[in-house]
Structures are given as C-alpha cells and as structure tokens.
Amino acid sequence: MTPVVALPLCGVAALLGVAILAVAVSRHGSATRLVYGATLAISALVFVIVTGALADDRAGASAITLPLGLPWIGAHFRLDSLSLFFLVVVNLSGALASLYGLGYGRHETAPHRVLPFFPAFLAGMNLVVLADDAFTFLLSWEFMSLASWALVMAHHREQDNTRAGYIYLVMASFGTLALLLAFGLLAGPDGTYAFDAMRAAEPSRFIAAAVLVLMLLGAGSKAGLVPLHVWLPLAHPAAPSHVSALMSGVMTKVAIYGFIRVVFDLLGEPAWWSGVVVLFLGGLTAVLGILYALMEKDLKRLLAYSTIENIGVIFASLGLALAFKANAMPSAAALALTASLFHVLNHSFFKSLLFFGAGAVLTATGERNMEKLGGLIHRMPLTSFVFLVGCVSISALPPFNGFASEWLAFQAILQSPDLQQWGLKVMVPAVGGLLALSAALAAACFVKAFGITFLGRARSAVVESAHEVDRWSLAAMFVLAVLCLLAGILPGFIIDGLSPVTLSLIGDRMPVQAVQPWLSIVPIAESRSSYNGLLVFVFIAISASLAALVIHRFASHALRRGPAWGCGFAEAVPTAQYTAVSFAQPIRRVFGTFAFRARENVEMPPPGAIGPARLNVEIHDVIWETFYQPIAGAIDFTTERLNHLQFLTIRRYLTLVFLYLVTLLLVLALWP
C-alpha cells in the first residue's frame, strides 16, 4: 500500500516546489494567479485522493521511510485513517483558500511577502499530519509555525502586527518546547523516536501524566486553549484573510491532530482523571472564548475569539472520549470522538467561510471595525447571504452542520450517568452546562456580527462606495456554504466515514448510519434519540415557502409609506443606531464583572455646562494581566539585572568561566 502515502508526499513536494518558484516570480504580474492556481490544483488533487482512500474501508495504514532528516533515524511517514481524515480537512480548506486567493490576492499590496509562504504553509500542515516519528513531526510543526509567522508578518508595517508576530513567535516556541519534552519522555532513555516504538512502549503512570500535561501545553498553545490563547486573536486577524481562514480553520485542527495522535494513539490507556482535566479546560475555553468574542468590535478578531470557543467544544468532546475510554465504554467513547472530529470538519468549513466573508468586507470597505460598517446587505447581497449561512452554521442552528456535531456532543454528555467516578459524574454535566451556555452566547455573538455589519444603515462613508467582490472569492464562499448545508442535512455519511478513525483509536464505532431509514442519524439506539437534518431542512423550506406564499398572496398589496418611529431620538442619524458595544451590554453586565473586571462609569457634566454626558466602559483582559504580565515583568527585571554582565573585563569573563568549571567539578566530586 505504499502508493497511498507516497501520493500526499508528492503533493507536499509539489507545494514546496511552488513555494520556491514563487520566490522567483513573486514580483511578476501574473504570479498571484500562477501560485494560487498551482496550490488549488495540488490541494484539490490530494483532497480527492485522500477522500477516496478514507471512503475505501479496506485501506489500512501504509508507511514509508525516506532517507532524510537525522541519518540514523530517517524520516518516517505513515498514513492511517486519522491522518487521512485530517488530510481531508487540510487539503479541502487549502484548495478553497487558494480559490479565494485567486481573487483576493489581486488586492494584495505586498504579494512577494505572501506568495512564497502560502504554499510552504500548506506543505507544513500536510507534513505534520503525515509524520510518523518525533523528529519529523517536530520539524514539520516548526516549519508550519514559521511559515504562518511569516504570513502574519506580511503586513508588518501596520499597527500592532509586529507585536502580534512577536507574541506568536514566543508562544509557538514555548509550545514546541513542551512538545519536545513530551516526545522526549515518550521516547524514553533509549531514544526511540519512531511512533511505532512509542506505541509499543508502556509508559509509567507518572510519565503518562507528564506527557498529557505537556501535550495540553504544546498542542493547546497552538490550538488556543485558555489560558494559552493570547497570541491567537492577535495573530490570526493580522494575516491576509485567506491565511486567517487557514490558521483559524485548519492550523488549530492540526494542533488537535497532534493532541489526538499522542494522547489517544501513542499513550495507551488513559487515566480517568485525564478526562476531567481536558473537559474542564475545554468548557472553560468555550465560555471564555465566546465572551471575549462578544466584547469585540473588530470583525476578524471576533472570528478568532470564536475559534477559541470552538476549540473548547472540540476539547470538551475529546475529554469525554477519554473519560469513556478509561471507563471501558467504547461505544460512548466512539460517539464523543466522532462528535469532536465532526466538529473539527464543520468548524473548518464555517470558520473559513466567515473569514472569507470578513476578507470580502475588508476588500470592499477597507474596514474591520464593525462600528464603522452596517447596511452592507444592500451593497454586497451575495456576500451577505453566504456570511449569514456561516453565522447560522456556527450558531449551531438546524439544519446546518454546526447543529449536527454539537448535538452529537450533547448526546455523548447524556451518557455520563453510566460513568463510575464521582469526579466525572459531577464534571460532565457541569461542562455540558458550560457548552450549552457557550452555544447560546455564540448565537448572540453572531447575531451581533451579522446584524451590525450587514444590517441597519451605513455608519461611515466607506460603506456607501462598497461593491460586491470578485467571482473567485464568491465561488469559494458559495462552495463552503453548500458544504455547510450538505454536512448538516447528510451527517450520516460523514459519521460513517469517520468510523475507521474511531475503530483504530478506540476499538469501537458508532452504529452504521447508512442503513437508517430517511437518512436519520442515531447515535446510540433508535429508542433513545435520533435526528434527521434532511427532514428539518425540508420542513423549514416548505413552511417558509408556504408562509411567503400566504403573505404575498393574501396580504394587502397596497403599499403605504409612513414616518418611522425614531425611538425617541430627535435626529435619526446612522450613529444613533444600535452598536456592537450596546448590543453586548446586557451580557457584559452579567458576565463582565468577573470575566473582564468590567466597569462602567457615567461622566455627567457639571450643572450648567453644555458638554455631553459620557458612558465609559473599562474592560480588562484578566488572563493577560494575571498570567502574562507578571512573567513579562519578571523577565524584564532579570534582564535588567543581568545586563551589566555584558560589560565585564576580559579577566572577569575568564574568572566566570573558571569558577563555573570548578563548580561543575565540585558537583561531580561531591555527588553521592
């Protein structure tokens, strides 16, 4: 079965070739079309191949060792069902981002900073998923991080982008360090870096716990687990929009792949408490992520914060799967793992779609601040429509795909009474509550995002001159919108497609969905629960058409124009509209005091003055202030103290080296 793994590797080689070619031609006029066309073709081809392989149940794992990398190890690559699934996610999004880039890239002011790194970034993500030894994995991981960092820094002269790149680089290095230590522990004293050997080894309980914590730090910092998420809302929006889509929709998923690969595959049987830890972090991440998103005015940053929420949902499902696996409940574990993988796929769809939409708005208006947008539905009807589809999907409303996967996650949560440990019995429903809260808040957040950006009246002049984006971008967005709908009304096929993954990682699968009548999905048994997306869709379509028909047929045809009620405002200017901040105010009042230490104070002018009264809102990023500022302060303090070491005399330096040597020898002499 070697050809199966060889084909994606050829794709990677081709992408790297395109990257090198792009360096040569990037200043040329047609370079944009050439590069994105090539990446589109390669990604689409790899996507078709891996989808075929995943659908073909008989395709087992296939491995190949190339004489690259460390001489005594070589580079191991392996393709099993898990990596096949993630290759599908990476390459589908990669192909659509390239399609979008064909149009969006034409507005790029500095194409030579984007074009070479875009194919390299895609190649890096593919390589991480294919890697089968620790060295190749870390190398590809770092390659992916650096390529995406270069893309974040593409517009390095813009305000705050340099800071975003710096924080991203620091966090990425920290994450890689954690991964390095985790693989070091897994490799053991013999230094067996191949994943096969790690899989065969039985790590002790202490080592397994340490590896889990290190993976949560390493993969979690790349995926955006709270409190390691700080770089994500800075870096993702700083990149060009199609790259933001890839970073948010796909790179975070590659991090989740790393987590699943190590924790579910290499680490062996999990301990029950590992489920508690992952569940807790997932629930916390989901709620805090969406609360941050609600407070945000910048459209792309809002989307980045919402990514954090979805990562929380995925991690919570993974925690459930760990808990069920530790309790020898394979069917429930398969359900939870399927839910998380399905959500991985769905999130890559709608988050790419929403970032593409935000990019379209950015192209048309040059504005990311929602308070300056509004009324775009008149100027950009098609973009508004697909953006609405994305908002509905991400808010988990049926019949779209977000609902299907979150429904599966809740079905898994309902299995929790069968768990044995009280810690889990208490934790799982609590996390269920957190997930429900975050789903509701997500709906509110995207009502705000769509309503403030596209509805109402234009809040600034740039909106007046906006017009619809080009066909390439629209095509990419429409494909994604259709995918969101298809995954929502036909989830059974995807669940069946995921069964090889759960079979290999857990040893069980969800019931076969293809045999269910009318394309229903049944997570456990028909008697307990079932969902039919197609039925919901048909019902919504028919009832909505009927309602429209009735209204247009039987309602009065007489057109009447009358004065609108001005809500008590004397002047109906656009600035008097509901704003993003005012929309979020009730939620800020409820959650803001503990989550953001939010404070509102009203400045009243003194009696007799004619100045306006002002309402000032003060919001703190509590996590930044509690975790990161003390660390940064400590580093500053230490470097300040160590600074004069740079200006010693030659003799002092010699003395330092000498004393150090003597200390080492002393330690050696006194060591028991």
Next chain:
Amino acid sequence: MNGLTFDIAHLLAGGLVLVSFMMLYQDRLFALINVFALHAVVLALSVAWQAYVQDAHHLYVTAAIALVFKAIVIPVGLHRIIQRLGIHRDIETAVGIGPTMLAGIGLVTLSMVLMLRVTPEADPLAREDLAFALSIILLGLLVMVTRRNAVSQVVGFMSLENGLVLAATGAKGMPLVVEISVAFSILIAFIVIGVFLFRIRERFDSVDVGALDDYRGERR
C-alpha cells in the same frame, strides 16, 4: 609495572604540578617565562619517560617537540617581545600571592578527589597521570585568571596546554597525530597572540588588557 618506573613517572608528573605552583607566585614577567621554560622541560622529561615505559617511540617526537618549541623557541620569543615592549619591569599580579596559593592547593585537592573517585578501575599510572594533568590544567587557568598582563595570560594558557599533553601521553596508544596537532595549535596560538599583542600595543601603548576595558569606557 614495577615500582621504580611508577615512582619516576609519579615524580615527574608531580614535579610538573610543583612547577605550576611556582608559576603562581612569580610577579616578574622574565621569571614567569623562565619558570614556564622549566615547566616545558619537565613535561619533555615526563613524556620521554612515558615513551620509554610504554615502549612507544613516537612519544619521543612529542617530547622533542615540547623541548624545542615550548622550552626554547617560545620562551625566547616571549623574552624578545617583552624587551621590545619594554615591560620587563612590570609587577602585575591582580590577586595576592597568599590567596592564590591557597586556591591552587584547593584546586589540586579537588582534582585528586575527583579523579580518584571517577577512575577506580583504571591503570594506576594513567590514573595518577590524569589527576596531575587536571591539576595542571586548573592551575594554568588560575594563572590566567589572576594576571592582568596579556603575556602572562599567554603563559598560563600554554601551561594549560602542557597539562593536556601530559594527559594525552599518559593514556596508552594515543596516536602521534594528536600531539603534533596540539603542539601546532599552541604555536599558532602563540603567533596569533603575539601579533595581537603588537596590535594592542600600537593602539593603546600598553599590553595591559585593562587598557581594552578603559577603551570601552568601563571601570574595573
């Protein structure tokens, strides 16, 4: 290994340590260089004795190299440098002689304790040899640390290299290539540092490395 050969090897290596101690309290440059020449002579004797004991003829070459270059060529060269620079009257220890000697004794103790602990199974001759070699290396470093003058730092560095040669010859079966490369590295270091000294002199009118620090605007 009979008692006499062991005793003689022990005597020579111990003599080398003793000469290293002598270097510590020389506060005139000429005296320091003379002691260094003596150091190299003792090293040559020690290596020659090892050659005789191990019946390894190539070690005679090493001994000859040590005698010719380290005991004659380099000390003579350094004498001339000092005369040309006119610094033969300088007194230049940075740390007092008493503390330096005490530190030296401490270092020798440290290397003995360390070496006897980590090499219990080794051949006794090689074991003693390594312990002495480590003491010489540490004493050479101590010379470098306690001096201000670049010339005496060069001398400290070269006595350190002598310790390395002693260690290399103490182990049986070390090929000649190593010694030649060590000798040449010292020669090259000497040439480079010699050139470096003149450059410092041209720039700052002094070979006191403190001048470099003054140039950088630092205070000692």
